[in-house]
Amino acid sequence: MANHQNETFQNIPQKGFFGHPRGLFTLFFTEFWERFSYYGMRAILIYYLYTQVKNGGLGFEETTANSIMAVYGSLVYMSGIIGGWIADRLLGTARTVFYGGIFIMLGHIMLSFPGSVPAFFISMFLIIIGTGLLKPNVSSVVGDLYSPEDNRRDSGFSIFYMGINLGGFVAPIIVGTVGQTYNYHLGFSLAAIGMFFGLVTYVLTKKKSLGSAGQKVPNPLSVAERKRVFFIFGISILVIAAIGAVSILTGKMTINLFTMIVSCLGIIIPCIYFIIMFVSSKTTSDERSRLIAYIPLFIASMMFWAIQEQGANILATYADKRTNLEFLGFELQSSWFQSLNPLFIVLLAPVFAWLWMRLGKRQPSTPTKFSLGLMLAGLSFIVMIFPAYINGTDSLANPMWLVLSFFIVVLGELCLSPVGLSATTKLAPAAFSAQTMSLWFLSNASAQAINAQIVRFYNENSEISYFGIIGGVSILLGILLFMLSPKIQKFMKGVK
Template sequence: MENKSNADKFFLGQPRGLSTLFFTEMWERFSYYGMRAILLFYMYYAVSKGGLGFDQGTAASIMSIYGSLVYMSGVVGGWLSDRVWGSRRTVFIGGILIMFGHIALSLPFGSSALFASIALIVVGTGLLKPNVSEMVGGLYSETDHRRDAGFSMFVFGINLGAAVSPWAVPFAANGFGFHAFGNEMNFHAGFSLAAIGMFLGLLQYYFDGKKYLSKESLYPQDPIEKENLRPIITWSVIGVIALAVVIALMGVTGNLDINNIIWIITIVVIALPIIYFVMMLSSKKVNKVERSRVWAYVPLFIAAAIFWAIEESGSVVLALFAADRTVLHIGGWHFAAANFQTLNPLFIMILTPFFVWLWSSWKKQPSSPGKFSVGLVFAGASYLFMALPGIINGTTSGRVSPWWLVGSWFIVEIAEMLISPIGLSVTTKLAPKAFQSQMMSMWFLADAAGQAVNAQIVKLYSANTEVAYFLIVGLVSVAFGILLLFFVKPIHRLMDGVD
């Protein structure tokens, strides 16, 4: 195929279609991470300061389960792409829903607009994210050595948008000023800017995609037969009715509150990947080699879930640490707690060129499981580092230097460079042919599972538990990373020819 040829090196030595997907994801991540940079504060700030007045612990739990739902919905997006719409159309529909989600949040209609926005963005991102990533994999043949470098560049585009938005969106919400959040915020202006970002992404994707994306992306990989569609619709309706019954029973018994709903979602998110693995391993459409590769993916999935639980805490636990425990100025330069969200993508952009060069030139580099194990150790170390301010000072009251957060983010982004682009790449390589987009959904389910766990444990974070919280979570990650190191060779054998 022409778009998979090594001769196609228009975009910095990569296929031209990578440019289209690079900028599409850049704008989508601008909108998403710009919104997330201020959403936690919008939920728990008092109504008099422009917020919703939620309890801080509840707001943090909602943030985590929101992120979990966003990535869990990729299962539906992957299935619709593989079986019904094809990846290109699925991505476009998702982008439209995301844009309307940000528009809803930009309207001053309180918590009802918040939950409507969550629903739209959850569904929209589920349609968009796994299929954009799957299309990146489709630009390369299985033997194209540029694949890992291409995914690293793709992740760089994601983080370019994510780096700018934590400054641009809070800037708009803060009355167009670069300083600590004031007494009254115009959060809706910030959310409006996020909507504009998604609109720009849609324009770029629609017009550029016609020229440079493969025609194969217009069609489903495994079109569903009409006779198989009816039972799927039936079971979907049964699922919706069952959920409605559960919610009704919770209401009748007086247990219908946000915390119990979050618990239900947590259970579903953790159960879903288990069901998915069973389905793929037992499918008649999966041959022996593909089944072995799926088994190899199981420990990588668990490792990824632990990593994402730490990495995604940046917009929750570390955001609270930034707001409550961090000096919000360096010399005469004052900034908002939300601005720290730029550290994640900023360090990735700094580190990406090095890792692109490393994976492109290192002939005897570690296998994917080896990279995962080292990445988990770094992820855990970032949390152990955050325990030091409380340990050194002997107290978790008062404010500490912002360099603690800078250092922690730098460490965890080394972990991300070892896990995120490698995970995206290995997922596309290990995916059974009949489950290509759905296998990519599994990668995002790892993120969902990690954030679902966060939704429960984040409630345990406070000034009194700060040191213990960072130590325990950090040590769990380090321990699993060391354990994974001992199983690198068996996992690699199961990968059956995939590096």
């Protein structure tokens, strides 16, 4: 293993991108363009779903459109489990990233042509699979560029993270403007072109910059295992396709039933993960204690993402229907508000990194940071009560209310998201380290799966109660978590 690692690092150019390995350039721009395509598409997707057919949309009811957005987001995060398995057992991370990009581009190309509802769902399937293949594995390749002892590693991931957020910031402004000003399909075509640029960058530069990074299959299937897995996989696909086709043709598989199935899976899958790890003979008693400590953090994460991810559906709808888009003499596009989250992260992430370093041992514990994140998320929804409370729902709200809401939730995200990644690596049982990281990302999938049911309750008449109840529950959970923090810290068995 050590010899393989040494060979890998020897054939990777270790300089060439701001003092980092040259391969970071390849992965930075591959991920920049992938996020450009994803966030560009997502910025206008909700509007495409509920805009009337005669005006270029698909004509879904707003509540159904919001549920579809939540289910889509949930399945994107669930598919990362498949992508990780394929990279570990079949292709290696580098090739899996490439095929993921192909699937994503094909999905956006299908969206770029005027089509039917079935064509839309096929495009969503392609993008879900493609993102599951690419997203978790491109980060793994970044890690492969550095030796474990390389002190540039954290800095490299920070630069890579900037690429993600720069793509997320630029995309809604460009794709959103084109999609809302001209037509949605032209906007989706820009998302497809963005992914194409990412693939071209990846293919043309990876040979000279990545070396053998991501080429090795860590735990390859044996010939016998391949035959068995492909047989089971093939049969499963045929059975699922047959059941799906019969259900759709007979009218039994409705959008509402499908969203309910995904919502149930969002709860069942994490529970199975926890049970398997907890009862495993490979898990020590201290690790079981840490898993118990991880459960309230996981629930807190679900609550947080349930609010944060509504920026792409409920708050996007609010921007389109309830917000005055004339501001200081400028005509705003409702899709532009999707740029606020990555913009605030780029501006504030260095501040939080400095703050935690400055506080050192005096910084809040992990459960306390989570509780702060929950309370800030709840507050971001509470502020959305005021426009309707002050002026009613008949008048359009000042856009600064939305800006304030996005700003507050990003403060919460920076308390919870990077801290959660770090805590997951520390609390994970040694035998399940990779799967526990998958479990962390499942907290987002579970949140959006539950959102698929919750968002149905939103409309202009329920606006105050909707934002108030969800925001209030999040704040109360944050207070409860804060009170339980010392107890949770004990279960963490020395992990800070």
